[in-house]
Amino acid sequence: MKVLVTVKEVAEVxxxxxxxxxxxxxQYLNYDLNEWDDYAVEEGVQVGENVDDxxxxxxxxxxxxxxxxxxxxxxxxxxxxxxxxxxxxxxVDLLDVGAxxxxxxxxxxxxxxxxxxSGVQAGxxxxxxxxxxxADAIDFEWAAVVNHLGLDVDEGVAHVHRELEGGxxxxxxxxxxxxxxIQTGINEPRYASLRGIRQAQSKEIAPxxxxxxxxxxxxxxxxxxxxxMYEPETESDATYFEGGPEETAGQLAxxxxxxxxxx
Amino acid sequence: xxxxxxxxxxxxxxxxxxxxxxxxxxxxxxDEAGGDLHLAVVGGDVDGFAERLNREGVDRIHTVDxxxxxxxxxxxxxxxxxCDEVDAGYVLTPNSVNGLDYAPAVxxxxxxxxxxxxxxxxxxxxxxxxxxEMYGSKVETTTELDADRAVITVRGAEWPPTEGxxxxxxxxxxxxxxxxxxxxxxxxxxxxxxxxxxxxxADVLVSVGRGIxxxxxxxxxxDLANALDATLSASRPIVDNDWLPKNRQVGQSGKVVTPDxxxxxGISGAVQHVAGxxxxxxxxxxxxxxxxxxxxxxxxxxxxxxxxxxxxxxEEFE
Ligand SMILES: Cc1cc2nc3c(=O)[nH]c(=O)nc-3n(C[C@H](O)[C@H](O)[C@H](O)COP(=O)(O)OP(=O)(O)OC[C@H]3O[C@@H](n4cnc5c(N)ncnc54)[C@H](O)[C@@H]3O)c2cc1C
Numbered sequence: 248m249k250v251l252v253t254v255k256e257v258a259e260v261x262x263x264x265x266x267x268x269x270x271x272x273x274q275y276l277n278y279d280l281n282e283w284d285d286y287a288v289e290e291g292v293q294v295g296e297n298v299d300d301x302x303x304x305x306x307x308x309x310x311x312x313x314x315x316x317x318x319x320x321x322x323x324x325x326x327x328x329x330x331x332x333x334x335x336x337x338x339v340d341l342l343d344v345g346a347x348x349x350x351x352x353x354x355x356x357x358x359x360x361x362x363x364x365s366g367v368q369a370g371x372x373x374x375x376x377x378x379x380x381x382a383d384a385i386d387f388e389w390a391a392v393v394n395h396l397g398l399d400v401d402e403g404v405a406h407v408h409r410e411l412e413g414g415x416x417x418x419x420x421x422x423x424x425x426x427x428x429i430q431t432g433i434n435e436p437r438y439a440s441l442r443g444i445r446q447a448q449s450k451e452i453a454p455x456x457x458x459x460x461x462x463x464x465x466x467x468x469x470x471x472x473x474x475x476m477y478e479p480e481t482e483s484d485a486t487y488f489e490g491g492p493e494e495t496a497g498q499l500a501x502x503x504x505x506x507x508x509x510x
Numbered sequence: 511x512x513x514x515x516x517x518x519x520x521x522x523x524x525x526x527x528x529x530x531x532x533x534x535x536x537x538x539x540x541d542e543a544g545g546d547l548h549l550a551v552v553g554g555d556v557d558g559f560a561e562r563l564n565r566e567g568v569d570r571i572h573t574v575d576x577x578x579x580x581x582x583x584x585x586x587x588x589x590x591x592x593c594d595e596v597d598a599g600y601v602l603t604p605n606s607v608n609g610l611d612y613a614p615a616v617x618x619x620x621x622x623x624x625x626x627x628x629x630x631x632x633x634x635x636x637x638x639x640x641x642x643e644m645y646g647s648k649v650e651t652t653t654e655l656d657a658d659r660a661v662i663t664v665r666g667a668e669w670p671p672t673e674g675x676x677x678x679x680x681x682x683x684x685x686x687x688x689x690x691x692x693x694x695x696x697x698x699x700x701x702x703x704x705x706x707x708x709x710x711x712a713d714v715l716v717s718v719g720r721g722i723x724x725x726x727x728x729x730x731x732x733d734l735a736n737a738l739d740a741t742l743s744a745s746r747p748i749v750d751n752d753w754l755p756k757n758r759q760v761g762q763s764g765k766v767v768t769p770d771x772x773x774x775x776g777i778s779g780a781v782q783h784v785a786g787x788x789x790x791x792x793x794x795x796x797x798x799x800x801x802x803x804x805x806x807x808x809x810x811x812x813x814x815x816x817x818x819x820x821x822x823x824x825e826e827f828e
Contacts, residue, residue, distance in 0.1 A: 258645070259645075260645045260648050260649075262798065262799040262800075262801065264648075266649065269651070271645070271649065341653070343623060343624075343625075344614065344617070344623070344624050344626075345617075345618075345623055345624070348618065370645075370646060371644060371645055372644050373626075373627060373642075373643070373644065373646075374624075374625075374626050374627075375605075375610050375626055375627065376610065376613070376614035376617070376624050376626050376663075377614070378614075379582075379610065379611060379612075379613075379614035379615050380614035380615065380617060380618045380624065382615065383586070383614070383615040383618040383619055384618050388583075388693040388694055389582070389611075389615070389694075390582075390611070390694065391582075391607065391610050391611040392607045392610065392611070408700065409607065409611070410607065410763050411521070411607050411608070411699075411763075412606060412607060412762050412763060412785075413762075413763070413766070414701060414702040414756075414759075414763060414764055414765060415521075415699055415700070415701055415702070416699065416700040416701075416702065417580075417696055417698075417699055418696070418697050418698045418699065418700055419694055419695065419696050419697065420694060420695045420697060421693070421694045422693035422694065431746065431747070431750045432746070432749065432750035435751075435752070469623075469656075470623035470655060470656050470657045470660075471623055471625060471653045471654070471655060471656070472653065472654045472655075472656060473651055473652075473653055474639070474652050474653065474654045475651060475652040476644070476649050476650070476651045477649065477650055477651075478648075478649060478650075478801070479643070479647070479649070479650045479803075481801070481805065481806060482806040483805045483806050483808065483811070485795070485805055485808040485809055485810055485811040486809065486810050486811070487810075487811045487812070487813065488810065488811070488812050491818075492814060492815075492818035492819045492821075492822045493822045495812045495814060495819060495822075496812075496819050496822035496823040496825075496826055497822075497826060499794065499810065499812060499819075499823060500823060500826035500827065502794075502810060503738065503771070506770075506771065506792065508714050508738055508740070508770070508771050509737070509738050509827055
């Protein structure tokens, strides 16, 4: 049994930032493992712990910098990792879903997993579409926004809950092999132990460029082009309470008393 | 001239509101692209749904009588075939949990680009320009499509629901569903736990978000809630961390609340959170980030550290 977990290093933006062209100035960005992928990694590692002879492989598309992040996945229990990168990817400012799918499809072909786990979405560009599009491309079954997973390896079925709107779960049986996009809250992601961090240093992160994957620059051409980025005009017509904490708290307390919320 | 194929959404016998929003978005797009608006409704009581969906702006409704509930394999197959049949250039679906469960598969099957969670569309110029947010609503971006066909998912509540009655031609589309490729089965639905309180009944909600940092600090907001005789609620990360139970979660996948007063403490105001609280009468936000989207909705704001403001606020009521 092999589980492939797709992970992405995402940038979080500081409160104060500046936009340069169609990008946020690099000095305002802090990189971290995508929140949703943290849960996908944990789910993959738990599957690995519960199934005999399971291997958990993390795959990322990202520059050298992202090795630090993918090593976190290794420290949390993934067995090894694949990092896809190519010079040709450096100038691409928006890798669209189709391009990501072509890259991941090539990795799936090499790895031949039984289960692919991805996050519901990435916190930065938030397309939320790569997992399901990948499933269609590799002819796997799938389920999006999974917040519960019970895997029956012998039957070849994943019993999942899909988290719909309004606090309702859809209960679904999904045949494996499958791609599941994992929702936050499905588990409690572990912290990497010191031992895990040490072990991760000796785990393999295999670099793959386009030619390793049998792809060419054409395969990463996006149909989408980012043409502008700006801070949204604030629609705020809020009344702001000004001053130090005592003053603002005092004004808010007055408001709450005036409106009858407090006495 | 490009036609648009919009897709309605239903669950457990009811059309969802997004169905009527996607008609509005689809009509606008069809007008700009100089084409017709087709609407697909797949599964359930398709004839009853078609009658209710026959609203202003729809040119043709295609019913696909396959199954009762949503099944993404059926949707993906039926819509791929229908898109080919009517030769639509744009497929438009809600950016809902189910939309994201079939739209990417349709895009891949048709070999079309996909652009999701769109808040504005403009097909008036050369190609299609889609506006979407990135980095948790911190920035907006415009994305140009280099293709003249695409699958697009539109964010809820960005377009108003269409209202006037329509005179669309309704016809049944006989999709050829390959049952061997239907490899998932919906076996039921489950409501997330009832629990001790119903936050949707509360008049005053003190709501806490990730800005609280640690579980120990929840006591701060609990103290305020107690002092105000208010109910404690939360954004998703607090519930994901098990710091508060699921029945306290406000938002798309939690509860929709409409209290007299909603006090958001350390909550950024992500779209999925806002979906659950934007109907509150008076919204107060306390947040260190002056650009946090929660301030777009807030009636009153304090731009400051909650760890300084909260103790002072609690003291006011002691
Ligand atoms: C399918 C799906 C469904 C979802 N459903 C829901 C849902 O039902 N409900 C929901 O809430 N979310 C939901 N989400 C998650 C949502 O996208 C956001 O991730 C989440 O709402 C963020 O919660 P937050 O505002 O508490 O955290 P963050 O976005 O991290 O915001 C924390 C805020 O705290 C502020 N802050 C930090 N420190 C301080 C301080 N010391 N003092 C004051 N302010 C401070 C920061 O400036 C920031 O604005 C869903 C996501 C998906 C993909």
